[in-house]
Amino acid sequence: MVSCEPLNRILDGKQISKEQAYEIFEFSKHNSDAIYKTANTLRNLHKKNTITFSKKAFFNLVNLCRDVCGYCTYKAEPGEQKASMMSKKNVQELSALAKKYHCTEALFVTGERPEEKYPEAKAWLKENGFSSTAEYLVYASEIALDQGLFPHTNAGNLTKSEMNDLKKTNVSMGLMLENSSERMSEQKMPHYLAPSKTPKTRLQVLSNAGELKIPMTTGVLVGIGETPHEIIDSLFAIKDLHDRFGHIQEIILQNFQPKQDTWMKNMPSAEENYFKTMVALARIIMPQMNIQIPPNLSPNSYQYFLDAGINDWGGISPLTQDYVNPEFGWPQIEFVDEHTKNAGFELKARFPIYPEIMNMTSPYLRDKMTPIMDKAGYVLEEYWR
Numbered sequence: 001m002v003s004c005e006p007l008n009r010i011l012d013g014k015q016i017s018k019e020q021a022y023e024i025f026e027f028s029k030h031n032s033d034a035i036y037k038t039a040n041t042l043r044n045l046h047k048k049n050t051i052t053f054s055k056k057a058f059f060n061l062v063n064l065c066r067d068v069c070g071y072c073t074y075k076a077e078p079g080e081q082k083a084s085m086m087s088k089k090n091v092q093e094l095s096a097l098a099k100k101y102h103c104t105e106a107l108f109v110t111g112e113r114p115e116e117k118y119p120e121a122k123a124w125l126k127e128n129g130f131s132s133t134a135e136y137l138v139y140a141s142e143i144a145l146d147q148g149l150f151p152h153t154n155a156g157n158l159t160k161s162e163m164n165d166l167k168k169t170n171v172s173m174g175l176m177l178e179n180s181s182e183r184m185s186e187q188k189m190p191h192y193l194a195p196s197k198t199p200k201t202r203l204q205v206l207s208n209a210g211e212l213k214i215p216m217t218t219g220v221l222v223g224i225g226e227t228p229h230e231i232i233d234s235l236f237a238i239k240d241l242h243d244r245f246g247h248i249q250e251i252i253l254q255n256f257q258p259k260q261d262t263w264m265k266n267m268p269s270a271e272e273n274y275f276k277t278m279v280a281l282a283r284i285i286m287p288q289m290n291i292q293i294p295p296n297l298s299p300n301s302y303q304y305f306l307d308a309g310i311n312d313w314g315g316i317s318p319l320t321q322d323y324v325n326p327e328f329g330w331p332q333i334e335f336v337d338e339h340t341k342n343a344g345f346e347l348k349a350r351f352p353i354y355p356e357i358m359n360m361t362s363p364y365l366r367d368k369m370t371p372i373m374d375k376a377g378y379v380l381e382e383y384w385r
Helices: 005-011 018-028 032-047 088-100 119-127 133-146 160-166 199-211 228-245 272-285 302-308 333-342 355-360 363-372
Strands: 050-062 105-110 150-154 172-174 216-222 248-255 312-316 346-349
Touching (some): 005 032, 018 032, 032 302, 050 088, 050 133, 119 133, 133 150, 160 199, 199 216, 228 272, 333 346
């Protein structure tokens, strides 16, 4: 028995309040092993010895963006070498290649409504027969699905109508909350020039997804100038949504890494012990949730986060780079498998939707997954290896 009453409460199967989570964080400053042990116990209880990942291809559909985030290197300006506007042919070719690699996830990522800021984006969409980025996403998702991939779209603040259209082809969608604190949008803070990142707006989109019964991936950024309490508050904001709708399928905790072409380039990366504590707290606050860290952002230490209660490595691609973090290559799946086994766990490939929430997607999409799905709802091992 640990000497922290809120931790004892969690181990007894009870929930904790936000204030009790603050207390656990203070306790962790001198007793980090106790919260890691608690997080491990909870993960083992609810997830057994299974660690998952999604074998994906990253479709960098349109990376022009109306927002400017202090840490983001994904956004491009028209004419820049890294600017991307994937043609229909590009989408078709990458879908076919991804199928040959036995990928199951087509991750579609775009900037935030680029056609509202850039005439070039608006004209390009019109030339290709689309009135909006969201409309092109629907078309591109249909291509990927026809090729045997399963779309997961991360395109910022989509409207309820747009999400409903994408629901027909996307088995899940994603929208990072990043942080629930309005302070992050103040002057000299990361989201000052990114109106789409205001917490109220993001939480409304996630709520709309809940009403539409769309499985959602969300999460928080760690190390962008927040306080520990603001991370905890953000996790509870996500928990509240999931308690209402049951549609949050996983929470990503992403550690800040400075990028040279951003105004936050001189900020230090997220301190690892602090990051690891926040990962453990996510498990403690939501014991049954799928908790993920991106392994490429902790290339020399990702396997040690198994000690903090995670059960998922997120999407890993054998053929495309991480266009959001291009300086961090994906680890080879074979190495991730080896590290996972050495830690005493079994690596399984999942679809972009977790087995326990599979009933939230349509019978049509479930039928598409069935030929390569095992009895537990994961990707057949002989398919992904």
